[in-house]
Amino acid sequence: MLLFLIGCAPDPGIEAPPAPVEQEELPYNGSLERQGDRDVLYLWGTRAEIGYAEGALTCDRVGPLFKAYLLEHLVGEYTDFTYELARAFVLGSTTFDARDLEELDGYWQGANEYCTDEQLTIESELIADSPHRLVWEDLLFANAVADFGCSSFTVWGDASATGEMVHGRNFDWAIDPAGTFVADHMLKVYDSTDEGARFVSVMVPAMQGCVTCVTDESLVLTMHNVSGLTPDETIGISPRMLSARAALAATSGADDPVGAAETVLEGRRQLVGNNLHLAMPVARGDGIGGVVLEVDGAGSSPDGQVTVRRAGEDAQETRTDVTLAANHYAKRRSDLGDDDSNGRIATLAAFIDEAPVAAGDGRGMLDSVKNGYDGVTAHSIVFDAATSELQLYVAPGFDVPAPEAEPVIFDLNDVFGRLAELSGD
Template identity: 30%
Template sequence: MSRVVYLIALLTVLGGLPAQDPPADLCGRYVNEDGFRVLYLWGTPEQRGFAQGWLLADVIVRNLDADLTKLMGRARKNQYEERLIKTVVPRFAFSADEEAELAGMLKGIEARLPQEERRIGLLGRALSLADLKATNTVGDWMSLGCSTFVVDGTYTKDGAPAVARNFDFPGFRMVLDDQHIVVHAPDGDSLGWVGVSYPGSVATMTALNSDGVFISIHDVMVIPSLLAPFRPNVPRLCALRRVMRDVSSVGAIASVHERLKSWKTMYGNNFMVVTPGANKGDPFAGVFEYDSRYKATDGVHLRVTDHLDSKGQPFLLCTNHHRVRKPRRDDPEKLCRRYNGLRDAVVGIDSSAGVKVSAERLFEVLSVAAFPKNDQPQARYRHGTTHQAVAFTGSKELWVRLGVVGKNIRQITPRRVKVSEALAAAKAFSSKR
């Protein structure tokens, strides 16, 4: 199977379980308000996993079954079992916490659904832990698009950077019907954070933590090194999760740089990281070109300016095509069109004294690089911008548009999530259980 077929087979379909009282000690809540879905999780990793598994069991299982049957077409089940489950998935190394959360998720699914309802029809067996691990490598095996820009504190009311991001992906059910906001409460060893995720995932694609650190991912077409299949690789969406849990605002850029060097990855990435806590003289944002090319930069190159002559500019841009290692990257005619269009729009933001940028204005600029173009509606399985986010790192606010089939992302009304309020809600839920 091709790289795309691997991933398409792992997608999800919206389903609904009959009303059932949750276990008294369930460490999660799932709230759906007019299509804006929020999953609150707290407790130990295993408890968080169990909660997601129990709350979203129907969605995770039934959708894998439906899409695997539809999208594998004439391919035989052993292509999934032998080539993905037994060959590809073992090449990825989850942390102890991630392993515990995935194991807890399977237990939650098993507690919610009888064995027959956990059955994947094409495979002739029940959902397994390996299937959940495969679901959490979707971000590695399926190409992303994406774009992000950040402006410094001269543009904002509180003097902290603001960032806006497009997540571009084929219009699968997991990122249209089922993507949701996940709220991870802090524990004794981690920060709390809020991000965009999908059912069955222990990770995130776009996120903001309680200390104001923001992160987003972009795909880069880099062929894995020959050694990549023979070493443990971090699932790249899990790398984002780890940054959110562990990295505070002061010294964030340097901290992420060192961590990524130790987390080997199979494919190419651009990570945009933004912090409100940069010390004087330190960068307020950086693009990490993170891949399997280790000889020159240990697999991680930090870019804090866009061009060789752009030192000190008040913004930083990133797309999945624009990076230092691309030949002739400083020739504007050689850069990707989305990058050039977005850069022109960012330059056009009024940063004069007394004029401070709003979330609405940042969404307007961001949409220059969104898909489909010309306000065409998002179609099932077609490439498009499946979510947009704007983050104010000082006030720790995340504004989100979750895409839907039949609407262009620009037509979606953004919803505001204040990190402190979301974490307080998780704490309130936990006290009532």
């Protein structure tokens, strides 16, 4: 396995990073590097090539991550089912898009070629055939399970210190006591030729959808769990992390990015509710910097599966230069669950109404609404479309929320430039 470590620091006396590795030297379309305390995984090519490279470069992490996080923490602590029953239920109701399967199959091939049986075997009292050698269905299960809290804001116009879009988000959910979920958090950088999209994703190895993603066109999509409307169907469900990725990829080059994302989401059947916060540079949004796509599986509702909530349509924040999202709908239906997500919307609105928001204010705002309901904030981001700067905060442990960590700062122009060097574009 090739591992390229690049240290980034502002000190001009520090030796420059090594020259880019030529594509022909790589046995796969990927490179694993490091910035600050965070891994950066560069991936390019077709969906199958991207999956294969990620499998080759990260397969040694999948066993510990699967055991500590998915099996013993999420299934063991948050359900009453055995793992075998949970997996059978989830996969029995899920239908993966053929294009998503190409990448997942590529991952599985790469993992099996570059890791040993021992590396892909786990032992746990929570699995019937322990010691258990991971199988294809385990990878599918990991990509079909997602139930996250979260809070986010987007400001632009008079609500922004620069007038341009600033987006901040907390990703709140359970963190295993071993800390594998946060330790394995990385910035994945994609040039997906099949999707015609380049984007970064904050996530762990083997999970290939979007919960926090930013494109090279500075569009941001972040996911939030919601108690949605009752779905029309409970089978043929598209995994929502992968649905979110497809929606974001569809915005690349689109004249109407909101409409492009909405069309994709209408075509992918959902089981549970989501607030997908889509932020964009003001020029791309024709004067707006963000919307919230309120999504669930009730395709028979008047709006279909997707209700587009625009600025000014939230009774808690009626400004036309702000969109806020947490764990409740504000337009699609307003009488489901907690209508303020534990006060988080009111808290964010108060910050924004006090003064125009700069990117430097984002951390304090996110700290004020950290930890959602019962989860700890696993990661947080602040993205400034005016500078293409991404601040990434990752929880340093299972009981310390992300906004209390020191950030790794990424200039996404440099990140995508590095991707072009590696891919030969």
